[in-house]
Amino acid sequence: MIAEIISIGNEILRGEITDTNASYLAAQLPLLGVELHWVTQVGDDQSRLVDAFRRAIGRSDLVLATGGLGPTVDDLTREALAETLGEELHSDPALEAGLRDLFAKWGRPMPSHNLKQAAVIPSAQPIPNHRGTAPGWWVEKGGKIAIVMPGPPGEMQTMWQEEIVPRLAKMQCGGVILCRTLKTFGVTEAAVDEMVAPVISRSAAEIGIYAKPDGIYLQVVAKGAGQSEAEEKIRETEASLREIIGEHIWGVDDDTLAGVIGKLLAERGKTLASMESYTGGALAASLSDAHESSRCYKGGFVVGSEAVGTVLDVPGGSEDLHGPSDGEMIAWAMARAARQRLVADIGVGVHGSQGDQSRGAVVFIAVTDGQRERSRQTTWPPLRRDTKHWVAVAAMFELRRLLLDVG
């Protein structure tokens, strides 16, 4: 099945927003065994929209359009698809009643122009929108499928996952398609590739490997005649992968590292404090951003490399401390100081030098719970723009290992 995406909206063509709907859908389609050939971005202009729909329906089996379903006169996606297919728009009584109910629930009068969102054409089946007022359309005609979804990413993604994926999966394999993502850290993409090759060759599920900002992800996709068959395939494949690479897997699906740490802290009734130089607040920001960790995270100290001495009360400051072993000592002193000053159960310290163009950055990570202490020296290539982010991820991974008491 060949697919095409049409992203609709003047704000895209003016460069005011970046079209993330297309990349979201593009990443989803391979899971359904659908091949994407084209993405077109077009403004809210009826003749250009009709042109785009006509071409897409001509050359692709599945057309996914997002945007232009709002209540204003500028929103022309329904009108354009109706013209493309030579059909007339009419108001759907059930959709109209649904819209009126929604506004009544909100305690607000429904503006008359919202009625536009109840319009359908004879070959369109409405798709419920659980997060907004604009229903989508599922249109089948002449052996082709055109699906129209709202533009706001939250509305689009919910409609896609809850309403569209199950239907497309049924069409594609006569059953269900399930996906599970295993998230790893501390191994390179090439190493993951080599380690899991034997599983890939014999697994009943498909396995993809992707480099992401918080490590390498393994994406497991399984098809089955029913839910249980697909679930069983996912379970088996996940078990095989965990046997090989389990120690590097820190989470699944929507997990974040900060969220995982927050959950582990909460389960153990422990609190956490941090002190960081190199990462300049990136670690604190990650830990306090996650809902799960913000309750157990008591806070942290962000210090410039030269101010470490002032904060730690090390006589003479950090200038007296040189070389790798000193860097490790400082990171430990930072972890202990964070823990003691904020009266937390666990402390984490991050200390390092910015490095320069020839040498990379050398960063020390230390974690302590008062009894056990772990530390790790990490080196990072020069001139990487996102090294702070990676070091913060590495520090959270060390914290997770301390909490799980793994080597």
Added chain:
Amino acid sequence: MIAEIISIGNEILRGEITDTNASYLAAQLPLLGVELHWVTQVGDDQSRLVDAFRRAIGRSDLVLATGGLGPTVDDLTREALAETLGEELHSDPALEAGLRDLFAKWGRPMPSHNLKQAAVIPSAQPIPNHRGTAPGWWVEKGGKIAIVMPGPPGEMQTMWQEEIVPRLAKMQCGGVILCRTLKTFGVTEAAVDEMVAPVISRSAAEIGIYAKPDGIYLQVVAKGAGQSEAEEKIRETEASLREIIGEHIWGVDDDTLAGVIGKLLAERGKTLASMESYTGGALAASLSDAHESSRCYKGGFVVGSEAVGTVLDVPGGSEDLHGPSDGEMIAWAMARAARQRLVADIGVGVHGSQGDQSRGAVVFIAVTDGQRERSRQTTWPPLRRDTKHWVAVAAMFELRRLLLDVG
């Protein structure tokens, strides 16, 4: 002039990267008086590329293509444009020599497949790439212009700004087009719109108003027969805007607020320290991220709301402090404590409650240099996802006001 963008690469159609080149160029084109009608994303597939180029050249005056100029066999943009125009590729001796020089400078042998990047067609003029190995192409044929640029955003943007904008400006207005961005904070888009309306109506330059993550931007675009005429128009318009809204303007063009603060600190030989609860490290991360501010920023404390008492040594902790005036007192205590403990000239404190679904968040910002103290209470609508970011921006704006000693 009607333009069309073609973004090329399998990694876009697999959803592995989001196409930010298209939105960058889309935002640039209005400055040149060029209207964008279409964006097409297509994979590295010769027949689909030819299809896309043929259609674009047929319906648009200016075609901007990015990507597919790498040295590997997958990269087919040159081949596809050659086929579209019915021309033959040949190696350009000057480009080939340039590539060999580049690799010699790097002290690395040139892989033979990099020779591909020296290929041109008769109607293409090479465009220098100051940041990579792949030259661009400027093609004029049959009254249409096709411009091909490399895919990596850094390379593309440099080539666009340095090589392509001046040429397109010359074509569009027979002269030069200049742009200046004035960045404001603390006023709404609607208020800016109303305030600057009189300037817009009589200015020799065009003025656009855009909401951005660090405030409202005013974009001034001026055309002139020569550089000096355009510069004069920009200067006049900027002066008129500054008369009206100058107190809210914190920077221009590529300035960041953290960078502006860093510069002000360095000029005055002052150092800075922070203590934040509500923003959870977002303020520290911003201040330490900017190259200019990282040297003068001694560090900061990130504390959970409940740990403020522990850190500040306020007997009984923050539970004893309630109500708005207490919130302001805490923010002040935080600013003073940050300044004293990190031995800095200036301290900034941020304290607030998360708020809930009905009430918004109330956040206090305090700054002190030991003599002068300023504070500000800010309220933020409930359920905004990026409130932490906005509060960090507001805190930096207060710091700037203290440093400039403005009311």
